[in-house]
Each structure stands twice: as structure tokens, then as C-alpha cells.
Amino acid sequence: MSKKTNYSYVGITFIILVFGIIFVPKILSRIGEGDIVREGSRSQDVSTSTIEEKNTENNKSNLVYLEINGQPKKVPTFSFTNQDGETITNVDYLGKVYVVEFFFTTCPTICPIMNRNLVEVQNQFKDFENFGVASFTITPDIDTPDVLKAYAEKYNITNPNWNLLTGDETAIYKLANEGFNLYTAKDESVEGGFEHSGNFALIDxxxxxxxxxxNFGNPLIFYNGLIPEAVGVDEDGIPQEITILKEDIAKLLKE
Structure with missing residues (x-):
């Protein structure tokens, strides 16, 4: 190797050294002041609001909405009296996940099964202040607040957000059939004189x-309240749905 070549390498080395001494500290200073952003730490200009929206979206469960005419079905306005004589409206349930049923205290058939199942659900979520139940009586002329209070004590209903509701009969039947799409009707030919759905509605x-x-990708819509969880499958081969109701309540509570 010639002396000339050696001098060239020495010159290049000297230039690199000078560049490092003069410019590298300036670059580091600008990075520290935020003028230059390292490519590895970029978030592609994601704003805080976008991050919050993404987090909120991630908290959404895979539960679907009941849709009527292409629109999500929302609980209509209602106002009734509970077992403590208090006025309870749909607004009182906002911010809570709750289960809806229609029943009556003198029901000799399905209502006792439904409410025992709901008590099990109540006990599962006893530590959640934002879980509740709304039980609407379809015999409001019989089921006064005092009668409902005694019924609540009989079935060990202890959740403060479980309201047994009574009021105008016409409003209750309209709420059942149109508001929740849960069939309810008077029928003298059936035991107890009334026919009503044994399903529960779940509200976010x-x-x-x-x-x-x-399993076919269709909304389940409602949850069968007639088969106890411990039974598993009834004599007709229909599986209980209390377990999945509990699972879905837990999902909504996390939203």
C-alpha cells in the first residue's frame, strides 16, 4: 500500500472524527428536545382521543344487538312502582347491566322456576353494584307493593337493584309485547289465567x-329461564341457558 493511500485513509478518519465531535451532540440535543422523533417510537400520529376510542372499542364484547327494522332495539321509557313503594324508571337502570322478566306472584307454573333461576344469577353477581333485575308483574291489581315485598322476601331477593314492578296494566302489557317483544296475554284456558314468556331479556x-x-350465526335474542342450571338438559332435550346468561352478563359488565 502506498503512502498516498495511507494519507487518504487518515484524512477520511479525521473528517469522521470531526463530524462526530461537532454534529452528534447537536443531533442528540434535538432528539431530547423533541425536534427529531425516532422512527421506532412513532405511533403514526395516533391522537389520544383515537387511542381512547380504540380502547373503548376493544372493551366491546361480541354480543350482538336485537335489531328491529335495522335499528338496535332500546328499552322504551317506563315508570312503575317497586316493592318498596318507590318510583322506578328506565333511567334508574342506565349504567347498569340488567335482566328483564315478566311474571306474577300467584303464578302456579313457570314463575317460581324463573325466579329461583334469577336468584342464582343474583348470587353470582352479588359484588357488582351495576348489576340488576327488573321483574314486571302482569297482575298489577293483585301484586301491590306489599305483596311484591313479601314475594321478594320469600325468594331471598336481596339485590338492591332488583325491582319488582307494578303499575298500570295496559302500560305493562304494552311494555312486554312491544317494548321487549316478550309475549304476555290473559288466557283463561291456561293454568293461572295468564300466558307469558318464560324468557329473559338482557340489557346493557x-x-x-x-x-x-x-350456532347458526343468528342472534339468540332471549335466554330461556325455565330450565335450572343444575338440570343441564330438560326431558325434551332442551339445554339450560342460565350458564350462558351468566357468561354474557359478565361480558357486558366489562364493557
Missing amino acids: KEGFIRSRKD
Whole structure:
């Protein structure tokens, strides 16, 4: 190797050294002041609001909305009296996940089964202040607040957000059949004189009716309240749905 070549390498080395001494500290200073952003730490200009929206979206469960005419079905306005003589409206349930049923205290058939199942659900979520139940009586002329109070004590209903509600009969039947799409009617030919759905509706914190999808990808819509969890499958081969109701309540509570 010639002396000329050696001098060239020495010159290049000297230039690199000078560059490092003069410019590298300036670059580091600008990085520290935020003028230059390292490529590895970029978030592609994601704003705080976008991050919050993404977190909120991630908290959404896979439960679907009951849709009527293409619109999510929301609980309509209602106002009734509970077992303590207090006026309870749909607004009182906002911010809570709750289960809805229609029943009557003198029901000799399905109501006792439904409410025992709901008590099990109540006990599962006893530590959650934002869980509740709304039980609407379809015999309001019989089921006064005092009668409902005694019924609550009989079935060990202890959740402060479980309201047994009574009021105008016409309003209750309209709420059942149109508001929740849970069939209810007077029928003298059946035992007890009334016919009503044995299903539960599940409502989210914003007042929308929610459910999971069935094995065919269709909304389950409601949850069968007639088969105890311990039974598993009834004599007709129908599986209980209290377990999945509990699972879906837990999902909505996390939203």
C-alpha cells in the first residue's frame, strides 16, 4: 500500500472524527428536545382521543344487538312502582347491566322456576353494584307493593337493584309485547289465567337489548329461564341457558 493511500485513509478518519465531535451532540440535543422523533417510537400520529376510542372499542364484547327494522332495539321509557313503594324508571337502570322478566306472584307454573333461576344469577353477581333485575308483574291489581315485598322476601331477593314492578296494566302489557317483544296475554284456558314468556331479556348499560349468536350465526335474542342450571338438559332435550346468561352478563359488565 502506498503512502498516498495511507494519507487518504487518515484524512477520511479525521473528517469522521470531526463530524462526530461537532454534529452528534447537536443531533442528540434535538432528539431530547423533541425536534427529531425516532422512527421506532412513532405511533403514526395516533391522537389520544383515537387511542381512547380504540380502547373503548376493544372493551366491546361480541354480543350482538336485537335489531328491529335495522335499528338496535332500546328499552322504551317506563315508570312503575317497586316493592318498596318507590318510583322506578328506565333511567334508574342506565349504567347498569340488567335482566328483564315478566311474571306474577300467584303464578302456579313457570314463575317460581324463573325466579329461583334469577336468584342464582343474583348470587353470582352479588359484588357488582351495576348489576340488576327488573321483574314486571302482569297482575298489577293483585301484586301491590306489599305483596311484591313479601314475594321478594320469600325468594331471598336481596339485590338492591332488583325491582319488582307494578303499575298500570295496559302500560305493562304494552311494555312486554312491544317494548321487549316478550309475549304476555290473559288466557283463561291456561293454568293461572295468564300466558307469558318464560324468557329473559338482557340489557346493557346503555339500555340496548343484547344477546349472543346461536350456532347458526343468528342472534339468540332471549335466554330461556325455565330450565335450572343444575338440570343441564330438560326431558325434551332442551339445554339450560342460565350458564350462558351468566357468561354474557359478565361480558357486558366489562364493557
